Amino acid sequence: DEVEAEIGLTAAPPDLVLNNPTLTSGAKVRQASIPTEGAFPVNTANEVTASRPSKKNNKKKKEDLVIGKTLKTGMSLESALSTLGIPRSIRINRGTEPERDSISVEYLNHGLRIHALTQNSTIEELEVLPEFKGKFVEGAKIGSKFPELIESFGIPESKDSSIAKYPHRGMYIFLKNDTMISVKLFAKNSKLLDHKLLMN
Structure with a gap:
């Protein structure tokens, strides 16, 4: 029983060591976040184009009427x-x-x-x-x-x-x-x- 416990204890750190590289080196995690971030510029671009004319309109409203x-x-x-x-x-x-x-x-x-x-x-x-x-x-x-x-x-x-x-x-x-x-x-x-x- 004691030996099994030792093996369990010694086996656990290698698992953690193996898991950590896959998580940290995981460009997969970053790649997964890139498309979601990549989707935001499309939305913000829409917001920018929607807000730019209103800024121009505000200038017209205040200065050019x-x-x-x-x-x-x-x-x-x-x-x-x-x-x-x-x-x-x-x-x-x-x-x-x-x-x-x-x-x-x-x-x-x-x-x-x-x-x-x-x-x-x-x-x-x-x-x-x-x-x-x-x-x-x-x-x-x-x-x-x-x-x-x-x-x-x-x-x-x-x-x-x-x-x-x-x-x-x-x-x-x-x-x-x-x-x-x-x-x-x-x-x-x-x-x-x-x-x-x-x-x-």
């Missing part, structure tokens, strides 16, 4: 969407007639709302909200005082305490204490109900 240049009424809805990215929400609005049904696309992070007729793929109305951080091609921006608006857009056709109207431009500037707080811009001869209401 110019109403009348980057974004304007009459431009295709598709190019506006590619400029602005994924919208916060999309809403369908029923018109008084089927040809007046419209779609509203909200970009609250940009301070913009875009409206287009469902039967047309161009922007009928561009709503510039108080959160908009960009500017107009003429130089004015949200927060501009009325004298600056006259410098940028000229004298409005009509004005009261809450709105300055430029119907020939399809532009209606909403004011608070003679300061621009929001703007609605319409494509020429827009059929949107909002346009008809503001024209009167």
Whole structure:
């Protein structure tokens, strides 16, 4: 019995010695981990390509949003969407007639709302909200005082305490204490109900 115990004890270390080289020298273990790691670059590459455009879009959003240049009424809805990215929400609005049904696309992070007729793929109305951080091609921006608006857009056709109207431009500037707080811009001869209401 004692001899068997000694043999068992002496046999155990060689087994461990033999197992250790196979584990440590086991390029097999490393090779097995390489394919799984190799799979990750494919995924991270996808993530990188997905995140790179958004970084570019963030730059566009913050630096390049110019109403009348980057974004304007009459431009295709598709190019506006590619400029602005994924919208916060999309809403369908029923018109008084089927040809007046419209779609509203909200970009609250940009301070913009875009409206287009469902039967047309161009922007009928561009709503510039108080959160908009960009500017107009003429130089004015949200927060501009009325004298600056006259410098940028000229004298409005009509004005009261809450709105300055430029119907020939399809532009209606909403004011608070003679300061621009929001703007609605319409494509020429827009059929949107909002346009008809503001024209009167």
